[in-house]
Structure formats: structure tokens, C-alpha cells
Amino acid sequence: MTVLPYLVAGWIFLIGVYGLVTSRDLIHAVGCLAVTQSSTYVLLLAVGYRNGGTAPVFADAPTNSRVVDPVVQALALTDIVVGATVTALLLALVVQLRKRHGTVDPDALSELKG
């Protein structure tokens, strides 16, 4: 338990990269990139957790409660927005790529070489 969350984050990262490397479909590759990114959320929040802590939202909790780290949560929020927008942009590129190349298979893209 002491390192499990960190190791899970590492696993998610590597499996996502594996998917990117072996992908035969660019849409799938973009999905794998999203998976890779979720490793960063897991690591951030795992680092911010405190045993017995509760969310630093004091609307329904006394202000002296033991809380988890609010900063990493804010960072994770930012990170999620970044991920969603990057995904959107890359998918837009894939849509156009398919129109101009007639394929979404990275193996068949051969315009840029050498």
C-alpha cells in the first residue's frame, strides 16, 4: 500500500505509451495519449493524500479538520483541462488527415521522410 498508488501511476503511463508505439489507428493513438495522461492525475492526487484527511472544502466540515493537500487538486484540475483540449485538437487533426491522406493508419503515412 505504501507505494502501490505510485506504481499504478507508472504502469498506466507505460501501458499508454505501449499503446501509442504499437497503434495502427491514429484515433486509437489519441485515446492512448489520454490514458497516458491519466497517470499524471493519479500520481498528483496520490502525492497529495494524507491518511485520515478529508477534502479541503469547509462548507460542511469544521475549519480545523485534517485535510488533504488542496494544491495538487488544483494542479490536477488544470491538467485535466489541458488533456481534454489536447485530445480535441489532435482529433481535429486526425479528421483532416483522413480526408487528405485517405487513411488513419500511421504505417501508411509516408509524406515526410528522411
Place this chain on the structure above:
Amino acid sequence: MTDVLIVVALLLVAGAATAAVLNRDPVRQALVLSFLGLTLALLFTFLQAPDVALSQLAVGSAVTPLMILLTVRKVRRRPGSGGDGADKPAGRER
């Protein structure tokens, strides 16, 4: 007890991430991604981060898979203009 929930959620997330990568068909992957989004939201709630859970829920289980589906729909609507058979990615058949 919280620890047990966290461990189960972590393993679910790891499993869902693996499944999302190994499902080579984008439509199938979109569904697994939305599952991944939901389990991540659960994990974040257990890690006392409801704010992050909410946005993960909104983005990961709704917007991202929806965009993937729309892209697939556009991409598969018709064969490519320069298609010579090579435009048929593996795992396209369901």
C-alpha cells in the same frame, strides 16, 4: 476501510487503462475510456478530491469519448479518396 476502497479503485483504474490500450478498435476504446473516466472519478473521491472527480467525470466519461465517437463517425463514413486498401486499420472490424 478507506484504504481498501482506494486499493480496489486503483486496481480497477489500472485494469481499465490496460483494457483501453488493448482495445484497438476506437469505438470499443471510447467505451472503455468512459469506464476509465468513471473509475478515476471514484478513485479521486476516495482520495478526498471531489473537485477533481467532478471534472474527470465531465471530461473523461462524457466529452472525450464523445469526441472520439464523432471522429470515428466522420472517418468511417466513406472510403478514402486515395484509398488502396491500406487505409483499413487493423481491428476495424468489430
Place this chain on the structure above:
Amino acid sequence: MDTARLLPLVVAVPLLGAAVLVATGRRLPRLVSDIVGCAFAAATAATALLVLFRAGRPGPGTYPVEWVGGWRRVGIVLVGDPLGAGLAALVSLLVVAVLVYSWRYFEEPPRRHTGSFPALILVFQAGMCGFALTGDLFNAFVFFELMGVVAYALTGFRVEEPKPLQGALAFGVVNSLGGYVTLLGITLLYARTGELGFAQIGRRLDTDGPDGLVLAAFVLVTTGLLVKAAAVPFHFWLPDAHAVAPTPVCMLLSGVMVELGVYGVARVYWTVFSGPGGLSHPDFTRALLVLGVLTALLGAVMCWQQRHLKRLLAFSTVAHTGLFLIGVAVLTPEGISGTALYVLGHAGVKAALFACAGVLLDRYATVDEYELFGRARELPAVGVLFAVGGLALCGLPPFGSGLGKAAAEEAAGHTAGWLPALYVLVSAVTGGAVLRAGLRIFAGVGRRPRDEEEGGPETTGEEEPETRGRLLRIPVPLLAVPAALLAASLALGVIPAVGSAVGRAGALFTDTGGYRRTVLDGHATAAPAHPPPHWQLTGILLGLLSAALAITLATLAVRRPVHTGTAALLAPVRRLQSGHIGDYVAWLIAGTALLTLLTVPGVR
């Protein structure tokens, strides 16, 4: 008003401009939106210059520091040290040049979205300035991503073309992945120190000895920055993206964005990892030196082999980035200031060269060296600019790039005696490639090159012009901008005040303790005195040698047939540049492993 108050405005003004352009863009005519865009960019440049003059004022080593939102030690800090402020000013000035250049460039902006191109450029400017000024690790990541997102969109701007789309996608995937690796590293640092500011992290790290965690954090953070800097083996995306992006965007990508990656590596190392709790100096030098040398050599070799003009320039950017990395790796104030000057000079020269390539593209609908053979004899002015750019690229005195190269190679020579030779060789080969292309295209010298055996890995230079039709008359901005950029690069080398200011900037940049005190405690510290970059006999001679070598190489290449033997020898290297996203991602991960191997103490 306090100068420090201006720091966030360097980021906020262009963002406001972008919002205004998008909100009103569909109503405004093209001309008005271009003027609005230029006005906001120029206002930002003025702000950045104001900060720079304040920061660059000689005297005790104090510079403006601003905690955004007034949250001292709790919020985000922006630091206007001379080097960061100087980069922000460089970015802003180049953006103004680019906006002027593209004044007549896209004859047909996207329907109903006339404002979107200048708006994206303005956001790009904000992202780069923010990255240069921030003193906070996570904030740096945010601006890193902001630059990235805008750059992907700008690279794929011409959606009717297949090549830009492929280049933009590779760019997007590889750079985003690099960003996530960096974020993992930032998280590890946060777990160890519980801080996000450069200065705070550095101080906390130094209370403990280095261990695996610090090493991992360093490798991960640096990986993302090296991806941006296009160091081998993270460089594959760069030629693919820079060769196909719209020319005004190339000017920014090659001119400053890539260099910001190098800046990021240097900044993070000096402020965070250079203390006793970080990574030892020899380890850092070894790792960066190896990567830098590899990058410089590979970039030069690949550059020489290209016939696609923009791709050739892109590879020369790779080669020069390698030289910049070496300048950073030697870890001396002289190395930093020399490299900083080199970056400044290079930005002007490279942007000017891209601008010339853009003129060719729009007139002849190709940037292929073979196809253009002799056709541009009718454009003597462009030819002269191109040739001067090529000479400046190889560091001919008295250009700023020459002075920077001379200073950087002298600093590098103190670390390893053979490094100056590498500087000379690499700049001669890249400059020679540019001159060779120039001789063929603008003068039609030598034999008309023919397409050789089919099937080799090659990207030819046929492209669609970026204007509505082929240009018959070259509009004034397309010539004035490269001329002005080259003149600016020349001025950097001749005005002695530039050298002394850059020297002071390098000294302050490498003063880790001073940085932390200035940021956290508000103490002014005296900048340690170091000789600023100035012209020396060896530097001048080596610069002349580079130029002579480049001219010789170019003439030989034009007169003599291509050595098929060498080409065959280099074919495997060229084949690595496969255009395959999976390959690039695999190299990225392998590069992380390589960086680990290089930094693990004892592995020599």
C-alpha cells in the same frame, strides 16, 4: 508604477488582444484585424523591453520580481531577470516581425474567422513570454502546454494540405507526451519538497542529499524540456513540423520556441538542481554534452542531405540547438552568456532565412532545391538576403550569431579542447548547405541536379503556395522583414552594449544563491563580474574559418557530382526519420532511459 507590476502584463496583454480579435473577428475586415494584432503584439514588446531595460540596468544585481495576486511565497512568482526578460523581449519583437510579414501572406484567411490567425499568434506570444518569465515549475508547465497547443494548431493551419497535418500530429503527440513526462517529474519534486517555486524547491532539496527520487525528477522534468528543444533522440518531430508549418509560424518555431526548451533546461538546472541536494555538475555536464554533441552532428549531417528548403533549415535548427545545449552543458557564466547571444543572433538569421524560403514558396509553389535550380535568378534581392543569411548562420563576423558562436565556443573550449572544432564544423556544414541551396536556386551555378535513384528516403519540396495564387510581384513586407531581421542580427554583434548586457545576464543567471535570495527574500545581490562576450582574435579567425569552409563546401557540392557512397552510408541514419508517430514515441522513451544512464553517477 513599479516595473515588477509590468511582468504579468507581458502575458496578459496579448491574451486580451486574442480575446478581442476572436470576439470581433468575424465582423472586422482583414486589414483591421491585422492592425489590431500588430498593435497588441507591439504593446507587449514595449512592455517587455521596458522590463528588460529596468532589469538590464547596470549596478547591483537586482531585478524585478512579482508575486502574482500579491501572494508572497504562496502564489506564483514572475522573475524579470535579464535573461528571462531578454527572451520575452526577443519573442515579442519576433512576433511583431512575423505579424508584419504575414500582413500580405495568407491571401485567403478562413472564412468568417479572419481574426483567428493573429489571435493564435498572440496567444503563442503570451505562452512563450510566460514561459520565459515564470519562476514557478507548474506554471512553467502550463505555459509549456500553452505554447504547444497553439503551435500544433498553427502547424496544421493549412488543412487542405496533407503534409502539414501529418507534421502537426507528430508534433502534437510527441510534445504532449513530453509535457506529461515533465509533469510526472514535477509531481515527484512536489512529493519530496512540497513546493512549486524554483527557488523554494531548490532550497528544500538542498536540505537533503541527492537520491534516486531527485535523479528521477531531474530526468523526467528535463525530458519534456529536451523534447521541446529537439535534442537527439527527441528531435524527430521538429523537421516534420517545421518543414510544413506556414512560413510565418516556422519563423517563430525555429527562431525562439525550440530555444525556449534549452532555456528551460538551463533555468531548471541552475535554480533547482545545481545545489548540493540536486544533481552534481559533472553529471549534468556529461549528460547534456553527450546529447548536445549528438544533436549537433546529426542535425548537421541531415541538414546537408536535404533538398526541401524548409526541411533543410529545420535540420539546421536541430544542429544549432545541439550547439546551444553544449553551451549550457559547460555550466559557466561565459557559456550561458555566449549561448544567449548566439540564440539572439540565430533567431534573427533563421527567421530571415525562413522568410526568404516563404517568398520562394509563394512564387514558385515549391521549395525544392532541385526544381528551383536557377529559376530565382529574377529575384536578386531575395538571393542576397539568402546568401547573407547563410553566411551569418555559419557565424561570420561581425554578426551577432558570430559573436555568440565565438563566445560559446571559447567557453566550451575550457571544458574540452575539441569542442571549438565541433562548433566550427557544424556551423560550416549547416551554413554550407544553405549557401549551396542559394547558389543553385538564385544563381543557377553548377550542373542541374537530377533526381537520383527512386525509393530512397526523401521528402521533396513540392508544396502549395500559402497565398491565394502564385505571387507575381513580391510585396514589400516579405522583403523588408528578413532585411530588418538580418540587420538586427548584425547590430547585436557590433553594438558593444549588447555584449556587456548579455554578459551580466549570464552572470546573474548562474548565480543560484542570488536568484533564490532575490526571489524569496527580496535581497539585492551584486552580480559576480565575468568578462562579457566580446570580439577576440581567435573568435574572429574561427568565424572566418567557418565561413570559408562553408563556401568551399557549397562550391564543391555544386561543382562536383554527389558522392553516392556517402549517401548510401548515411541512408540508415536518414531512414530513422521515418515520419511514423510510433517510432518517435519509442525514441522518446528510449531517450529517457539514455538520459538516466548518462546521469546515474559513476557511469562514464
Place this chain on the structure above:
Amino acid sequence: MSSRVRLWVFLVGAAGFAALFAAACFDLPAFGTVPHPYGVRAVHAALSHHTANVIASVNFDLRAFDTLGEESILFSAVIGTVVLLRQARDEHRKDPEPATVHPPVRRFALLTLPFALLVGLYVIAHGQVSPGGGFQGGVVTATALHLLYIAADYRALERVRPLTLYEIGEAAGEAAYVITGFAAVLAGSAFLTNVLPFGTLATLSSGGTAMVLNAAVGLEVTSGIVVLLARFLDQAVEIEDPGEDDGSPRHTGGGGGNGDDEREPA
């Protein structure tokens, strides 16, 4: 590189990465015991500004500059997508086919729609008090709007979705964020300083400018996501590729022969 070589390069790299990362993990403090000096300072700072949701306080007050960058990323990604997915010169538009929706689904979607919009607005409005905020609520609101697509069809959605207005809304949200920051400068403080009265802890009007920035983000995200999804829907439903309708017989069973083609305009 062949796929085999590529896999080997990856595996070697991944082994190195895994070793590095694992070494780091075992040097980390055990899960749940990491010290958080910055986190503790942030909690104090948030309470001093009467913001009950410390995360919202970090996002919109302490590190509001990060959020400015984040919103700009969203903003530029939306412009970028609009530009990338524009109708190219050689493409043309086709009206989508009307769809008849199964009555229970229609009833459910129409009933949920106002409710979902309400939930979205609720999440935005309570950003500084309870979990949620401009970003989360904005996404929910934007997604909820697409219930109309389910309840009826794309044409119904287009009718109630004046895209121009949303594009302006997005830019207005971004501008409002920057202008709030400028206002502080004009008031003589640092950029993005919280210059408004802080209000009472855990009420809707607490948090000072955090509240204003939250609203700006809500506006921007809602509009931005609507525009983003609209571009993708346009491509998927309306815009036809060059040569797609050039009189030649349509390729049927193309693109893998899946079942996605039913709604293709005839």
C-alpha cells in the same frame, strides 16, 4: 523502422523508465504521509480570504495565474479546432436527415434537459463553496445542451444553438478574466490581486474576485465546449468530403463495412 524494431526500442526504453520510476517511488514518503508545507499555507490563505472551497481558492486566487494559462489553453484549442475543422474550399455541406426518436427516450431527454442545465449552473455557482466550479459546471452545462440532439436531431440542436453567440461568449469569458486581473493593477495592486470584499465564509457571495473569475471561467468553458462539440458534430453530420457527392455511385460497405453508415445523408 519495422514494427518489431520499434517494439524493441520501446521495450529497452520502458525498462529504463520503469527502473528509474520504481527507484523514485521507493524513495518517496509512504502513501498518505507526504509532507505538504505549501498545502498548509494554501489552506490558511484560503480561509483568510473566506473561501470555503480551498481548491477553488487555489485556482482562482492563489494560483489564478495558472488558471489564466489554463483558460488560454482551452481558448486557443477551441480557436484551433474551429480553424482546423473549418469547411475546406473543396467541401460542401448537406442538411442532416431528420430523425424520429423513440417517445420514451424523447420524453426523458426533454425532461432531463432543463434539469441538467440547472445542475450545471448550480455546480458553477457553488464553485467557491462546495466541490465544483466554473470548469466542471461549464462542461456539464455544455454536455447537457446536447441532450437536445438525443431528444430530437441535429437540426433541432442547431436551431437553439446560435454558434456565433457562443464564440463571442468564449472570447468574452477570456477577456473578463484578463480584465479582472487588470482591474487589480488599476487599483494599485499586483495583477490578479483579490481586491473585492471577501464576504462571509461558505456563502455564495464569498471569495471576492475568486467568484468573478469563477463565473468568467464558467462562461468560457460552457461556450468553448459547445463550440468544440459543434465543430465535431458538423464534421460528422454535415460536412461532406471533397468528391463525396460528385455524381459517382457511392461506395457502400466502405470504411470497414460497419453499421455507422445508416445516418449518412442519402
Place this chain on the structure above:
Amino acid sequence: MSTSDGWLAAALVPLLALVPVLWRIAYGSPKDRLIGQNLTSLLAGLVLLLAARGFHRTSYNDVALVVSVLGPTGTLIYARFLDVLPDSRLVRWTALAGVPATVLPLCVATGPGRAMVKLLLIGALLIAGSVVTSGRGGKGGVTA
């Protein structure tokens, strides 16, 4: 075991039920996958409600509220694209049995008030969403 641990242990039940659902989504037929997607949001909603109680944080219920709104929406969007909206007794019965079995004890524990109204609302939404999306809707909810 304290009462809060009891609630958390109860949350473990729907959480563990997600494991076979993942299998179904990853390797099932198109129909199965949609049913799986539907079940996921339903089960996640239940986990979130129980966990909120277990952590003594009523504000966490907002997450469940958003799930109950977005879940069925997501399912219907998928159905639209995949052109299937399978009839599933499994989903219907899980909703009809599981939601009251979760929400009613929670209401008793919470006591009357705004929080209870919210709980009931979330429960009603979860049931309505699941029933509509698991009914005999025909192809993708579109009777074309």
C-alpha cells in the same frame, strides 16, 4: 467497525461489481458493451452516495448528482452512434432493487432536510435514467 466503516464497506459491493462490468465492456458484443456502460454509471452513482455518507461529507453528493445526470445522457449518445439500445433486464433490476436499497437507508441515516431531498432526487434520476435507457427502445432510440 464504526458506522462510517460500515457505509464504506457497503460501497465496496457496487465497486467490486464493476470488475465483471469492465470485462463485459472490454470483451463483450456491442450490445453487451452498451449495457456495461449503462451499468457503470448506475453502480458508480451508488458507490458515490455510500462513500459520501461514509466520509461524513454531504457535499460529495454533488458528484453523484452529476453522475446521475451525465450517465444516462452518455448512454443515449452512445446508443445513437452505435445504433443499438439493448433491452436489459439486468440494468432495470439493478436500478429498481439497488437504488432503493441504497437510498432509503441513507435517507433514514441522514434525517429529513435538504440533504435528504437531494438524495431522493439523485435516486429518482438514477432509476429513471436506467429504466429509460434499458427499455425496449429499439435501434439507438431512433425509430427510423
